[in-house]
Amino acid sequence: MNPLLVLAEHAASWRTAPLDADLDRHARRALIDWFACVLAGARKEPATPMARALAAERGTGQAVSYTDGARTGLRHAALINGTASHIVEFDDIWRWGVYHPGCPTIAAALAAAQSRGTDMAALLRAMTAGYEVSCRIAQAVQPSHYDYWHTTGTVGTFGAAAAVAVLLDCDAGQTAHAIATAATMAGGLQQAFRGDGMSKPLHPGHAAEAGALAAMAAREGMTGALDVLHGEAGFAAATSEDTGKWDKPLSLIGKPLAITEMTIKNHGCCGHIFAALDAVRELQRAHGFTADDVAGVHVAGYAATKNVCDRPEARTEQECRFSTQFTVATMLLHGAVRLSAFDEARLSDPAIRAVMPRITVSQDAECEAAFPAQRSAKVTIRLRDGRELYQFQPTRKGDPDAPLTDQDLSEKFLELVAPETGAEAAASLLESLWKGSALPGLVALR
Numbered sequence: 001m002n003p004l005l006v007l008a009e010h011a012a013s014w015r016t017a018p019l020d021a022d023l024d025r026h027a028r029r030a031l032i033d034w035f036a037c038v039l040a041g042a043r044k045e046p047a048t049p050m051a052r053a054l055a056a057e058r059g060t061g062q063a064v065s066y067t068d069g070a071r072t073g074l075r076h077a078a079l080i081n082g083t084a085s086h087i088v089e090f091d092d093i094w095r096w097g098v099y100h101p102g103c104p105t106i107a108a109a110l111a112a113a114q115s116r117g118t119d120m121a122a123l124l125r126a127m128t129a130g131y132e133v134s135c136r137i138a139q140a141v142q143p144s145h146y147d148y149w150h151t152t153g154t155v156g157t158f159g160a161a162a163a164v165a166v167l168l169d170c171d172a173g174q175t176a177h178a179i180a181t182a183a184t185m186a187g188g189l190q191q192a193f194r195g196d197g198m199s200k201p202l203h204p205g206h207a208a209e210a211g212a213l214a215a216m217a218a219r220e221g222m223t224g225a226l227d228v229l230h231g232e233a234g235f236a237a238a239t240s241e242d243t244g245k246w247d248k249p250l251s252l253i254g255k256p257l258a259i260t261e262m263t264i265k266n267h268g269c270c271g272h273i274f275a276a277l278d279a280v281r282e283l284q285r286a287h288g289f290t291a292d293d294v295a296g297v298h299v300a301g302y303a304a305t306k307n308v309c310d311r312p313e314a315r316t317e318q319e320c321r322f323s324t325q326f327t328v329a330t331m332l333l334h335g336a337v338r339l340s341a342f343d344e345a346r347l348s349d350p351a352i353r354a355v356m357p358r359i360t361v362s363q364d365a366e367c368e369a370a371f372p373a374q375r376s377a378k379v380t381i382r383l384r385d386g387r388e389l390y391q392f393q394p395t396r397k398g399d400p401d402a403p404l405t406d407q408d409l410s411e412k413f414l415e416l417v418a419p420e421t422g423a424e425a426a427a428s429l430l431e432s433l434w435k436g437s438a439l440p441g442l443v444a445l446r
Contacts (some may be wrong), residue, residue, distance in 0.1 A: 008176035041087030083205030097138025104156030127348035153188015153203025160211025180224025265347030302328035
């Protein structure tokens with residue numbers, strides 16, 4: 001069985017597949033979460049320097065670039081919006097694929113929908129297809145793919161390609177060639193976020209643009225290597241331990257749809273720290289101690305919690321978003337890790353800096369064995385009065401088994417968007433995203 005052909009057939013079916021009420025709601029939740037992220041990141045680096053660099057090449061069109069604040073071409077909007085949507089680290093997660101599908105998939109799909117003048121239903125169908133194709137590919141190459149690769153940059157290319165192919169009315173054969181061509185443009189190295197620098201958010205931006213290009217070219221007759229996913233020198237072989245574990249992902253297509261199983265972030269940092277943050281918050285609520293009462297905190301988690309997020313000397317905003325030490329100290333002192341956690345004053349706050357050396361991280365065999373299906377942590381807090389508190393956190397608030405409510409999501413949206421647009425405009429946009437039949441368009445940012 002060729003996995004690419006199976007996935008292309010499924011994607012193409014979404015050109016006309018019906019959206020029932022439950023799927024409509026889940027797809028709108030994904031869209032609302034993406035808009036919260038893209039508008040919060042639209043006026044931040046690296047979206048702003050990228051927009052300046054490409055200003056002369058922006059071109060004309062009906063797609064909206066929310067950083068430029070203007071109508072533009074499909075590929076430009078996909079690139080800039082895909083980048084902006086990953087900046088504040090609040091974007092959705094499909095935990096079984098170690099993957100943020102919304103950033104690349106919705107950036108490309110919305111740009112294509114706006115360019116084509118379609119409606120909300122067409123956009124939601126295309127998103128569903130893009131999520132399903134890319135999440136199943138991610139599942140087939142994990143967990144070894146994540147040793148070196150940033151899944152959102154690599155696999156995100158397939159999500160964008162499939163979604164745009166649906167909106168361009170590509171048949172199954174054209175969709176297969178779009179996915180095949182996307183494979184050879186997939187990239188995104190983990191070192192981009194293990195160190196400092198601005199290139200991590202570029203990964204989904206590039207994926208959105210590359211996937212859109214692949215679909216546009218396939219619609220006009222360009223072909224790709226149809227064995228590129230599972231071939232001996234193909235995508236899986238090049239980026240994981242084998243040629244892909246395809247049986248389970250293919251058998252699970254639509255059972256349920258990936259877009260109905262999303263993790264919506266409840267903290268504004270790397271998701272590999274979430275379980276530890278949830279445990280710290282619950283222990284503090286239950287026992288009423290303050291940061292000053294804490295002699296030490298130990299976080300034991302799966303490999304990425306240690307390898308990616310053990311950063312005791314984090315200083316920059318990028319480093320601190322990936323630092324267990326910084327975020328746990330922030331949780332102890334402020335009770336939340338939201339956008340304000342990474343304001344300039346917080347990054348150098350002496351109170352946070354005083355707590356960080358008391359926090360240590362290790363890899364735990366049980367947590368690692370359960371990854372990626374379960375994102376767990378074991379947290380031990382030693383208090384100065386001699387007490388030792390422990391919590392095993394088997395999941396994260398926001399995961400499908402502990403989801404944010406629609407009200408939680410709306411509050412998150414307003415928290416992220418109102419500072420950028422004003423409260424009234426944010427509320428109006430939110431209402432249209434929950435209930436509207438027309439595509440979202442230009443949004444005036446302050």
